[in-house]
Amino acid sequence: MSVFNRLLIILLAILLLVATGVVLLTALGILQPTQLEPAQWFVDRLVPFTQLDPRLRDWTLGVSALLFLLALVLLVIELRPAPLPDPWITLKDDGLGRVAVARDGVRELSDREAGRVAGVMSARSRVEETPTGLRILCRISVDPTRSVPEMSQELQERLKAVVEHHLGLPVAHVSVDAQVAPLPSGRRSHRRVQ
Amino acid sequence: MSSGSVSVSEVSLARALVAAVRAIPGVVDVSPGQFGEAATYGPGDRVAGVVVSRAGGVLDIEVHVGVRYTDTLVLPELAGRVRDAVRELIESLGAGPLGPVGVVFDELRVDAEPNA
Numbered sequence: 181m182s183v184f185n186r187l188l189i190i191l192l193a194i195l196l197l198v199a200t201g202v203v204l205l206t207a208l209g210i211l212q213p214t215q216l217e218p219a220q221w222f223v224d225r226l227v228p229f230t231q232l233d234p235r236l237r238d239w240t241l242g243v244s245a246l247l248f249l250l251a252l253v254l255l256v257i258e259l260r261p262a263p264l265p266d267p268w269i270t271l272k273d274d275g276l277g278r279v280a281v282a283r284d285g286v287r288e289l290s291d292r293e294a295g296r297v298a299g300v301m302s303a304r305s306r307v308e309e310t311p312t313g314l315r316i317l318c319r320i321s322v323d324p325t326r327s328v329p330e331m332s333q334e335l336q337e338r339l340k341a342v343v344e345h346h347l348g349l350p351v352a353h354v355s356v357d358a359q360v361a362p363l364p365s366g367r368r369s370h371r372r373v374q
Numbered sequence: 375m376s377s378g379s380v381s382v383s384e385v386s387l388a389r390a391l392v393a394a395v396r397a398i399p400g401v402v403d404v405s406p407g408q409f410g411e412a413a414t415y416g417p418g419d420r421v422a423g424v425v426v427s428r429a430g431g432v433l434d435i436e437v438h439v440g441v442r443y444t445d446t447l448v449l450p451e452l453a454g455r456v457r458d459a460v461r462e463l464i465e466s467l468g469a470g471p472l473g474p475v476g477v478v479f480d481e482l483r484v485d486a487e488p489n490a
Contacts, residue, residue, distance in 0.1 A: 277457070282480050288482065288484045
């Protein structure tokens with residue numbers, strides 16, 4: 181999920197929490213709308229919740245409590261930090277024992293190989309394990325005078341071959357995110373090759 | 375002449391293993407692990423890079439190594455050579471039955487490209 185979508189959900193969850201919380205407190209009689217006097221808009225909307233008949237009041241409390249809990253769960257899920265990836269990639273795990281390699285080392289290898297491709301000025305990779313093999317995501321800054329599709333294709337083939345050779349694990353996917361190196365005018369463009 | 379059993383302490387074993395692993399072509403050195411956790415402990419002693427433990431009399435060994443990338447480096451093959459060296463040493467010392475031997479490549483040195 182993109183950062184924007186995540187922020188949007190966090191914002192909506194907070195709004196829902198506040199709104200349902202205020203409605204709950206008002207319907208329970210704990211909060212008087214007049215206590216929100218400076219914000220007349222809120223007062224006008226909260227007054228009806230102080231004049232509910234018992235049946236409607238129960239429904240209002242039930243629905244508000246449900247929405248409050250839903251917003252709370254959403255907020256906790258979105259604010260929870262993502263789990264850190266395992267620092268090792270397992271190459272083999274059989275009866276003889278486990279063979280593993282540091283994820284950072286594979287990333288550095290990937291960066292070095294990307295830097296060997298003509299036209300690549302800098303590279304930063306990420307390596308993930310998938311059920312079908314490794315997935316390499318490589319962000320590169322490229323020479324603007326070079327052909328990005330050709331460079332990307334060479335990079336994909338090179339990374340797949342080198343990583344498979346050294347690690348003995350299949351590389352299922354190499355994703356290249358190319359960014360043309362900043363020109364003197366500061367204009368940039370992005371191209372992604374799957 | 376009477377026959378008897380030979381007992382080798384985990385720390386002594388770890389020390390011998392470190393020397394054997396360092397002698398393997400392709401291995402730069404043993405590694406203390408990414409968080410310094412890979413070590414064998416004895417009374418007032420600590421050997422980094424190899425974890426030796428015994429479970430039910432069976433030796434459980436994990437070797438942490440640092441290697442340098444070269445075009446001929448194939449990690450599973452190097453892991454096989456490390457395991458062979460460990461097995462040979464354990465057998466030569468008669469240190470007891472050997473269980474799984476884990477090999478962890480903690481450090482993979484990538485030499486900087488020379489500037490053209």
